[in-house]
Amino acid sequence: MKIAECAESTLGAVIKEKNFHDIFSKHHESSVRSQYTQALPGCLDDFNAGMTTLEKLMREHIEGKRLSLLTSQP
DSSP, X not given: OHXXXXXXXXXXXXXXXXXXXXXXXXXXXXXXXXXXXXXXXXHHHHHHHHHHHHHHHHXXXXXXXXXHHHHHOO
């Protein structure tokens, strides 16, 4: 469940970035376009943090499965 929640959150960061891009990046006013540039680092940080956490959770899950297979063998 933790992996699914983390994946959903990380995907949310990607969707947020795309929405900011679609709304702000092609606007005719430069002050509005700059809102995308200002929001981009935060979106990227959220995505990278999510991917790091997701990798950690997946490695822990795989290791737990591997260990349970090793301990369950006669």
